Amino acid sequence: MATAPSPLRTVAGNLCLGSAPDSWGVWFPEDEHQVPYTRFLDELAQAGYEWLELGPYGYLPTEPARLAEELADRGLKVSGGTAFGALHRPEKWDATLARVRNVAELTAATGAHHLVLIPDMYRDEKTGAFTESPELTAAQWADFGRTADRLGRLLLDEYDVRLVLHPHADSHIQTQAEIERLLNESDGRYTNLCLDTGHVVYGGGDTIDLIRRYAERVGYVHIKQMDPEILRQVAAEQLSFGEAVRRGVCVTPPAGVPDPASVIDELARLDAELFVVVEQDLYPCAPDVPLPIAVRTREHLADRGLSGTRRPRLR
Template sequence: MTAVAARVAGAPISWGVCEVPGWGRQLDPATVLEQMREVGLTATELGPTGFLPDAPSDKAATLATYGLAAVAQFAPVVLHDPAVDPVPQVEKVIDGLIACGATTLVLAAATGVDGYELRPTLDDAGWATLLGNLDRLADRAAERGVVATLHPHVGTLVESGDDTDRVLAGSRIGLTLDTGHLLIGGGDPVRVAVEHPDRITHVHLKDVSLALARRVQAGELGYRDAVEQGLYVPLGDGDVDLAAIVKSLQAQGYSGWYVLEQDRVLGAAGAEGSGGVGAGGADAEPGEDVRRSVAHLLSLVDGPASGTGEAAP
């Protein structure tokens, strides 16, 4: 197993499991975790609250049943409101991470409203509160042996390249580089990877259809609808310059996880797929898309992969 292959993880969102109410059909943990193992994954992020059991020890036991290690959890938290203390919510997430042996807390600057369709514009006071909370949470996590990161995410208060630059300049927290969300939000994931390798502590590898991303940016298409239509595709099938990003990170000594994420919306059981871009649309077999993404990632660093499927052309 190569050094990179040992640092590839999955995420439940690739199987349509999402924290947003009404997102789509939610598969049960047994189905998702079993398919992760079937495609050769050995590690995963924990998924949204409610996907795995609430009790930290039960989370760990569930993953152990499927032979999967835990690497991180995505936690959308309100950070900009001085009346909201994010620490109690984050402490519960850290409890679960520690119980499972995971080391990374992936924060997103939630708006306080369900979904990722609309977001307010922060004033300077809101930004000051957000940045202060990021440092406070980073310190709190470090005290417990966990690394906190900030994830620029569509429909949150840190979405664009400018937002990301403001976080990098105004706080000490590390960054989760999500190659898809940053591009959709109008940022440049290649630039961030090249210019800020010292701040990148976690990576979500995504590929996206730029044509659909531009429609989201222009306000012509809602984010969820775009995902359902195939906004995210297997690695190598879209328009993100993954080769430049991965090669830059490797050259700069990045040693963290590469979490493969192909966000998707699943329709009702038995329904036909939506015909989105990629390997069969929204209801294409998630495991096969993940298998293809693993093969493509390994081809970027090791040449053509064998035994994991064919890399996308």
């Protein structure tokens, strides 16, 4: 008699699992608290991952031939690049574009087709000090979507790279209302969503609702979970994201919210093939902390049908 499939396992053939330097405590191109990039790459492969996001520009080698050699030596492939950008500040457009071009060139050289853009944060990542107002003006909001589309069209036309904008704690795209406003005021041909499950819930949003109502705009996924108790501390004490991470807000599945199995179930229903990249914010952490977490996380997600053995087709 045939054995019934495990109720824990989801058929998620449209999803491809990867990881990122963030899961090894890497937030900056250089920092005394971070492991060398060679250790990250070695441990990523050892943990059983094939795909990676590039992380902060300058952490991994930026010379394409050298990066290709480092990846090939470990059997690794690139899902996308990562950049920060101040789309709400017209006076910073030139600087933002220069940074994004560097990332786009390296991303395209690896054969990847996604650039994850994180809005500049309004609190310092290390000190938590406010660097600008947490609220955008009406004029800044009016330009945000158009500026994202301008950048997205440039990336598509010049690099064959798709822009996916990443909601982030302590940024102006954090709450569900802000995420929806961005999507409603931008063009899906040029600007789509890097759905970060942890940052959505950090901002009080509903990941499942966003997937259901904006299915066509989900172009890439970061999967992570947050500790509800520390989220309560964030609200009560007005903690910065950096302080929340130091307190352990980002946790290993199946702990935390949102429930990763429910997220995978919902993503598996989409008529789209997507990278799902693991991120567990750990900065700063001891060097021996990330690898066991990475292994447990990959095994847990594999039990829910997520594997990393294929390249998703672009829409």
